[in-house]
Amino acid sequence: MTEPTLVWDDVRITYAGGNVAVDGVSLEVERGGTVGLAGESGCGKSTLAMSVLRLLPRSARIEGRIVLQGEEVAGMTWGRLRAVRWTEAAIVFQGAMHSLNPVRQVRHQVAEALALHSTKEFPDSAARLRRVDELLALVDLTPAKGRAYPHELSGGQRQRVMIAMALACDPELIIADEPTTALDVVVQAQVLDVLNGLVRDRELTLVMISHDLAVLAAVCDRIVVMQDGRIVEQGKAQQILAAPTHEHTKELAAAFPIIGDPSSRLVVGRDPGSLSDHSSLSVSTSSTGGVVLEVRDLTVDFRSRGQHVRAVDHVDLSCGAGEIVALVGQSGSGKTTLARTILGLQKPTSGQVLHEGKPLPHRRAALKAYRRQVQYVLQDPTASLNPKHTVYEAVAEGIRIHGLDDERERVIRALTRAELTPPERFFAAIPQELSGGQRQRVVIAGALALDPTYLVADEPVASLDASVRGEILALLLQLRRDLGLGALVITHDLGLAWNIADRVVVMHRGQIVENGPVEQVLLDPQHDYTKSLLAVVPSKLGLR
Amino acid sequence: MTVIETVPADSEDTRGSSLPRYLALKAGGALISLALVVVLGFFMFRIIPGDPAINMTRGRQVSPGEVERLRQEMGLDQPLLVQFWRFVRDLFTGDLGTSYVYRRPVTELIGDYIGPTLLLTGTAAIISVVLGLWLGQKAAWRRGSWFDKIHTGVALVFWSVPTFWLGLLLLLVFGGGLGWFPTGGMSTAASTDTGIAHVLDVAHHLVLPVVTMVAVIYAQYLMVMRASVLEEMSADYLTTARAKGLREDLVRTRHAVPNALLPTVTLIFLTLGLLIAGTVTVETVFSWPGLGYLTYKGLSAPDFPLVQGTFVVFSAAVIVMNFIADLLYRVLDPRLKSS
Numbered sequence: 001m002t003e004p005t006l007v008w009d010d011v012r013i014t015y016a017g018g019n020v021a022v023d024g025v026s027l028e029v030e031r032g033g034t035v036g037l038a039g040e041s042g043c044g045k046s047t048l049a050m051s052v053l054r055l056l057p058r059s060a061r062i063e064g065r066i067v068l069q070g071e072e073v074a075g076m077t078w079g080r081l082r083a084v085r086w087t088e089a090a091i092v093f094q095g096a097m098h099s100l101n102p103v104r105q106v107r108h109q110v111a112e113a114l115a116l117h118s119t120k121e122f123p124d125s126a127a128r129l130r131r132v133d134e135l136l137a138l139v140d141l142t143p144a145k146g147r148a149y150p151h152e153l154s155g156g157q158r159q160r161v162m163i164a165m166a167l168a169c170d171p172e173l174i175i176a177d178e179p180t181t182a183l184d185v186v187v188q189a190q191v192l193d194v195l196n197g198l199v200r201d202r203e204l205t206l207v208m209i210s211h212d213l214a215v216l217a218a219v220c221d222r223i224v225v226m227q228d229g230r231i232v233e234q235g236k237a238q239q240i241l242a243a244p245t246h247e248h249t250k251e252l253a254a255a256f257p258i259i260g261d262p263s264s265r266l267v268v269g270r271d272p273g274s275l276s277d278h279s280s281l282s283v284s285t286s287s288t289g290g291v292v293l294e295v296r297d298l299t300v301d302f303r304s305r306g307q308h309v310r311a312v313d314h315v316d317l318s319c320g321a322g323e324i325v326a327l328v329g330q331s332g333s334g335k336t337t338l339a340r341t342i343l344g345l346q347k348p349t350s351g352q353v354l355h356e357g358k359p360l361p362h363r364r365a366a367l368k369a370y371r372r373q374v375q376y377v378l379q380d381p382t383a384s385l386n387p388k389h390t391v392y393e394a395v396a397e398g399i400r401i402h403g404l405d406d407e408r409e410r411v412i413r414a415l416t417r418a419e420l421t422p423p424e425r426f427f428a429a430i431p432q433e434l435s436g437g438q439r440q441r442v443v444i445a446g447a448l449a450l451d452p453t454y455l456v457a458d459e460p461v462a463s464l465d466a467s468v469r470g471e472i473l474a475l476l477l478q479l480r481r482d483l484g485l486g487a488l489v490i491t492h493d494l495g496l497a498w499n500i501a502d503r504v505v506v507m508h509r510g511q512i513v514e515n516g517p518v519e520q521v522l523l524d525p526q527h528d529y530t531k532s533l534l535a536v537v538p539s540k541l542g543l544r
Numbered sequence: 545m546t547v548i549e550t551v552p553a554d555s556e557d558t559r560g561s562s563l564p565r566y567l568a569l570k571a572g573g574a575l576i577s578l579a580l581v582v583v584l585g586f587f588m589f590r591i592i593p594g595d596p597a598i599n600m601t602r603g604r605q606v607s608p609g610e611v612e613r614l615r616q617e618m619g620l621d622q623p624l625l626v627q628f629w630r631f632v633r634d635l636f637t638g639d640l641g642t643s644y645v646y647r648r649p650v651t652e653l654i655g656d657y658i659g660p661t662l663l664l665t666g667t668a669a670i671i672s673v674v675l676g677l678w679l680g681q682k683a684a685w686r687r688g689s690w691f692d693k694i695h696t697g698v699a700l701v702f703w704s705v706p707t708f709w710l711g712l713l714l715l716l717v718f719g720g721g722l723g724w725f726p727t728g729g730m731s732t733a734a735s736t737d738t739g740i741a742h743v744l745d746v747a748h749h750l751v752l753p754v755v756t757m758v759a760v761i762y763a764q765y766l767m768v769m770r771a772s773v774l775e776e777m778s779a780d781y782l783t784t785a786r787a788k789g790l791r792e793d794l795v796r797t798r799h800a801v802p803n804a805l806l807p808t809v810t811l812i813f814l815t816l817g818l819l820i821a822g823t824v825t826v827e828t829v830f831s832w833p834g835l836g837y838l839t840y841k842g843l844s845a846p847d848f849p850l851v852q853g854t855f856v857v858f859s860a861a862v863i864v865m866n867f868i869a870d871l872l873y874r875v876l877d878p879r880l881k882s883s
Contacts, residue, residue, distance in 0.1 A: 055786060082789040082791065083789065084789075085788060085789035086789045087789070090787070091787045093780060093783065093784055093787075094780075098779060098781060099780040100781055100784070101781040101784075101803065102878075102879060103803055103806070103877065103878060104802075112785075112788060112790070113789070116788060116789050117789060149878040151878070152878075
């Protein structure tokens, strides 16, 4: 039997302050094997991966053995370690973020690895740059893209540069750390395709990290699920996806619902005894008579680099009271611009936005009153909350701006509705002290404090962990039931639309290409674009 | 699989304009600032107490008629607005008036005195920038070490010291007491040295004023560079560089420092302008025959045309440096260049 490429043997990693990130993990990755590490943020999966090349901060203490190609990592000298880095194991970092140096052309960053490790094969910089062109070709990028700076590339292109970089020195093992997070579904499918092809053609050993089981299943044979630094479940990818046994795996799987599966449709009050909830829900949806928001023949143009870009192109849309509408599309499809225009944050080039039949006011005071009615929930709660403001201040700010009385009462009510109970306990907390889910609840509470009639939510759960995702979506449904509050939810995630929406609106290149009840649009798509979006949904990818 | 072409991400945030437009905008702004400074300078100096005509004739027997004639000669008998009008009109022809004290055209005086100032500030600026940036990045990289603590501590102490006080102290100890360095001027009086000997003589005179200036200003470069490198130190691309197998010092010099320099370069140019204007104290303490010294002389008269002239030069230096800082930032950061 050949020696496994990578072995973690009872590894325990502790950060300064006694925070145990990895707690007794044993795992073997055989030569040519593809293993997916799944889990939520903070479960220790990235720490485990970084430990292979000793890339953890100095404060981290590692116990147990990590063996790479038969050699124990802890025993390597710095020189040996530097030689091993990238030649035996390379890491594909999350390239969509900041893993590339912003002020150097990407080809030089790829060539840098060659200059360090492969000076024999590629003695001068011209030879190295020729090799870089070949590497870029492997990931379907033209040589011209190599001359670009990272900001000039799209997220998917940057990710492919990261993959090309990892391949530069022909490593045995590739570790891919969330390689498709923050990419939109279509680009994600392209990147996964590239990875899949490379693993197959070059017989690479791959360890891939993701919070998304379906993404892992699309590339890996075996999936290992981690929680709180321990392995809680492992097995064949299909088996984990289709029949998870551990509670946590089920939670992770639920975050990526199978479209068409009625059990993935979230309903308020899941316990069987609350039948009345179901009936009240159906009553409230059927009683939605009035149209709250209406968009008529709306067009928004931008001028960028001397040319006009039409972000929103003659769009008509209406949202009823208490109705949850999902606006789906890729990034760049104009969905965020549409939302901003609806909120009066962006001036339309032509067309109208109507609120309860009246056109959107232009005067400052009237616009302020309108904004109280229609509230905005942004994607990343960490970025949208002022880190220096306490929860109380964050929620009370809107109340103060609108000069409402009973500030404290309103804050308490809003926090309670957002299920931050008891509210007093959260008053003095600053965002840093809250979990991601709690932060998003604070943002929602800030919106609720003004008793709005409608919410516009831009990717409300995209930056949240799987288990929290369900809670926030349930909260939106519950607010609809209790307050009759409708929402326009902007998302790239068709699964989310299936989870909660009544109606789905598909946007492509600034135009609405399909609009109808969720079952109709997602189960029987008419437009080619909707069909292609459905084809790249991760849960489908995993089942190919 | 189905491939849908990817549309570039929302282009809402491309507020950048083309380079010529940007240049025109910034140059226009600079010109307006300069014009405002000229107006402000003119009226500001009129508030200085003292009558130039009386001060200039102090210690001499003069009749009131003579003082009056002197006033007329200097144009001080005219209403303020007329004086201002003349000043602006002459300014456009490149004439800054005639100095009351030196009885020579101000432009000519400035031409004579600007060389030493540029020599002094140029030397001090280069030394303090190099020293500050090098120490700053080193201190950041070894944050919390003795190197870091000692260098930030020392720099901050010098930063807090008044320039004239430090200058006088150095003058007393190394000039007067130990006699290692000359106590003033730019070259030994009555020396007829030329060539290398002259250069060495000037360099000898240059040491104390330059040390004074460097000591007081290098701290800001150190602190900004340190903060800037610290900001970059947790950046993901440094992990990428380490994972590639780069040595720590290469990670620092190739990846961290170039990124940290971006905000720092702007600051350097912003402060260079101020540096030239800040020579007044150093030059006065060391009787360095530069613009600062000239300004000091002009202020004690008060010699209106002279101080107005040097004020315009100082302000222009600050404004021009700001302008260069704006341009440089755009050139250095590829993210700004392309938008």
